[in-house]
Amino acid sequence: MNENTDNAAGASAAGNQMVFCRACGRQIHVSATSCPGCGARQLAAGESERLILPAFVLCFFLGYMGAHRYYAGKIGTGLLMLFTAGGLGIWWLIDLIMILAGSFRDIDGKTLKRWT
Numbered sequence: 001m002n003e004n005t006d007n008a009a010g011a012s013a014a015g016n017q018m019v020f021c022r023a024c025g026r027q028i029h030v031s032a033t034s035c036p037g038c039g040a041r042q043l044a045a046g047e048s049e050r051l052i053l054p055a056f057v058l059c060f061f062l063g064y065m066g067a068h069r070y071y072a073g074k075i076g077t078g079l080l081m082l083f084t085a086g087g088l089g090i091w092w093l094i095d096l097i098m099i100l101a102g103s104f105r106d107i108d109g110k111t112l113k114r115w116t
């Protein structure tokens with residue numbers, strides 16, 4: 001009884017500060033780094049669910065074709081990269097550094113921060 005009342009009050013006070021766990025769907029606070037229910041790690045605000053490792057591997061081997069940009073959902077600039085051979089290698093190098101530095105962004109403007 002008391003617990004239900006507290007939850008209701010907490011939810012309305014928090015407003016849109018609540019999000020759903022990506023693993024179990026439980027409602028958790030937006031600032032929670034892991035789900036109290038199942039322990040699954042949660043994404044920080046502005047953090048992409050896409051990972052650095054596949055982006056890096058794709059960029060390293062197929063970067064001149066823009067493969068890492070297709071992975072990040074950036075089809076348009078990926079194609080542009082394909083037709084310019086990775087901006088003659090310069091664009092490719094910049095993207096590679098951005099990915100390594102953890103500042104590469106996906107199509108939603110979210111940053112790729114996790115390696116695996």
Ligand SMILES: [Zn+2]
Binds near residue numbers: 026040
């Ligand atoms: Zn969970």
